[in-house]
Amino acid sequence: MGERLEDVKLYINGEFVDAASGETFENINPFTNEVTNLVAKGSSPDIDKAVAAASEAFQHGPWGSMKLSERMKYIDRIADLIEEEAETIAHLESLDSGLPISQTRKMAARGAENFRFYSRVVQARMHGDAYQVDDEFMNYTVYQPLGVVGLITPWNAPFMLLTWKVAPALATGNTVVLKPAELSPLSANILASVIQKAKLPKGVFNVVHGFGETAGEALVKHATVKAISFTGETTTGKRIIKNAADSLKKTSMELGGKSPLIIFEDADFEKALDAAIWGIFSFNGERCTANSRVFIHKSLKEKFTTALKERVQNIIVGDPKDNRTELGPLIDKGHFQKVTSYIELAKEEGCEVYQGTVPPVFKSGNYVPPTLLLNAKNEMRVCQEEIFGPVMAVIEFETEEEVVHIANDVDYGLAGYVWTNDIKRAHRVAQAIDSGMIWVNSQNVRDLRIPFGGMKASGIGREGGHFAIFEFYTEPKAIHIAIGDHHIPKFGKGK
Numbered sequence: 312m313g314e315r316l317e318d319v320k321l322y323i324n325g326e327f328v329d330a331a332s333g334e335t336f337e338n339i340n341p342f343t344n345e346v347t348n349l350v351a352k353g354s355s356p357d358i359d360k361a362v363a364a365a366s367e368a369f370q371h372g373p374w375g376s377m378k379l380s381e382r383m384k385y386i387d388r389i390a391d392l393i394e395e396e397a398e399t400i401a402h403l404e405s406l407d408s409g410l411p412i413s414q415t416r417k418m419a420a421r422g423a424e425n426f427r428f429y430s431r432v433v434q435a436r437m438h439g440d441a442y443q444v445d446d447e448f449m450n451y452t453v454y455q456p457l458g459v460v461g462l463i464t465p466w467n468a469p470f471m472l473l474t475w476k477v478a479p480a481l482a483t484g485n486t487v488v489l490k491p492a493e494l495s496p497l498s499a500n501i502l503a504s505v506i507q508k509a510k511l512p513k514g515v516f517n518v519v520h521g522f523g524e525t526a527g528e529a530l531v532k533h534a535t536v537k538a539i540s541f542t543g544e545t546t547t548g549k550r551i552i553k554n555a556a557d558s559l560k561k562t563s564m565e566l567g568g569k570s571p572l573i574i575f576e577d578a579d580f581e582k583a584l585d586a587a588i589w590g591i592f593s594f595n596g597e598r599c600t601a602n603s604r605v606f607i608h609k610s611l612k613e614k615f616t617t618a619l620k621e622r623v624q625n626i627i628v629g630d631p632k633d634n635r636t637e638l639g640p641l642i643d644k645g646h647f648q649k650v651t652s653y654i655e656l657a658k659e660e661g662c663e664v665y666q667g668t669v670p671p672v673f674k675s676g677n678y679v680p681p682t683l684l685l686n687a688k689n690e691m692r693v694c695q696e697e698i699f700g701p702v703m704a705v706i707e708f709e710t711e712e713e714v715v716h717i718a719n720d721v722d723y724g725l726a727g728y729v730w731t732n733d734i735k736r737a738h739r740v741a742q743a744i745d746s747g748m749i750w751v752n753s754q755n756v757r758d759l760r761i762p763f764g765g766m767k768a769s770g771i772g773r774e775g776g777h778f779a780i781f782e783f784y785t786e787p788k789a790i791h792i793a794i795g796d797h798h799i800p801k802f803g804k805g806k
């Protein structure tokens with residue numbers, strides 16, 4: 312039996328409320344496919360209410376004009392409360408998404424760190440520049456919040472990804488309407504209750520649950536909303552940019568990926584193997600920066616394939632609540648079918664498909680076994696399209712020139728991983744790969760100060776560090792002050 316929880320409401324103007332329509336939808340547990348609870352189905356009238364509350368809080372509430380040190384006390388309090396609730400967050404996140412509990416514990420801790428980090432960065436870095444122009448002008452810049460911002464998040468790492476947006480948005484003085492993914496609504500409401508406990512002024516933070524085509528689109532099209540920060544699929548991102556155009560909104564797009572991991576002949580074999588396995592099978596393979604394409608040097612192919620097969624057989628596929636579980640069920644039946652159909656396609660395209668096993672006791676969950684697509688070719692659809700599951704294609708290469716070319720021969724450009732002990736080659740290849748982020752001899756370790764995001768079909772803009780603050784959540788204003796006399800043309804004084 313799955314765990315039955317209290318129903319999920321919207322959070323608008325400091326209160327948990329039903330949708331205006333009174334409608335709800337079912338939240339399904341990926342491990343059992345039973346109903347966890349009902350979720351208030353927000354739509355356009357709820358978005359209107361939430362935006363009105365956020366707008367009032369921005370314009371007339373204390374949030375935007377509060378002293379920075381005061382605002383940061385709230386942000387730090389949110390971090391403290393997340394830490395207090397970390398075990399509950401980890402548990403609910405695992406229940407909602409099917410992610411193994413050992414991984415959601417780390418995500419909960421990261422959620423708190425996101426708030427602490429932005430509290431520090433905003434205090435230290437949110438200042439403008441001053442430019443002296445001889446003895447005529449003093450020009451300077453200030454960075455001001457945008458107003459109401461809309462945040463739209465996916466289901467694959469719900470709490471971590473939403474805190475990643477909410478923390479910088481609030482720390483810089485904006486007010487927020489969050490539309491979480493319909494498939495994983497629980498942790499957004501924990502954040503709402505944390506924010507309620509932290510006593511943020513009413514309307515500063517609002518959550519509207521619901522579907523993308525209704526709640527999401529209403530938020531994107533709302534004239535009062537100044538910006539949309541979106542993480543999700545590339546096709547959704549394109550649609551959002553189109554819908555945001557009429558009201559000339561600023562948009563930030565963190566989209567899909569098909570990231571390469573390249574192992575040269577001189578790489579530290581065991582470490583590269585660990586990184587390749589972890590990078591595709593952690594987060595159940597539902598990871599935007601997953602190394603879904605591994606390029607292995609011809610000389611290592613056999614050894615690598617044998618080692619991969621052994622590891623895949625030993626991956627612990629299990630109940631997400633079990634601390635030892637390494638791979639859990641996919642988010643829902645629809646996604647399970649999508650991933651499974653790509654594995655069928657891989658066979659048709661000529662790959663050797665090698666899989667681990669799912670214990671029969673877990674047959675009611677959306678489990679896809681850890682899967683290798685061996686003897687893959689980069690031009691196959693399974694190497695070009697984002698599968699977003701525990702499925703790794705293995706492609707052989709011979710020369711550096713060749714591997715750089717094929718690694719870049721894809722629409723996406725989010726992450727890349729290079730394994731070599733040749734320092735010149737490491738830099739050369741890192742600089743040649745078309746992606747927003749590259750890790751050399753390293754797994755995907757996140758440094759919050761560094762810009763996070765992709766190029767090509769993987770996104771526009773960057774999150775993280777001062778990039779979020781200066782390039783997205785604030786508007787730079789230039790102020791020009793005459794400090795002496797300067798020439799002003801005299802028009803209309805006659806000939």
Ligand code: NAD
Binds near residue numbers: 528548
């Ligand atoms: P999705 O695009 O289906 O949904 C994401 C969010 O957008 C959800 O809240 C959804 O309700 C909403 N939405 C859907 N249609 C909308 C519309 N027309 N208008 C407004 N909102 C709409 O993505 P998903 O399936 O939830 O997430 C998986 C995807 O996210 C993968 O492609 C993955 O690579 C990507 N992702 C990217 C990053 C990154 O940083 N680049 C991080 C995590 C996930």
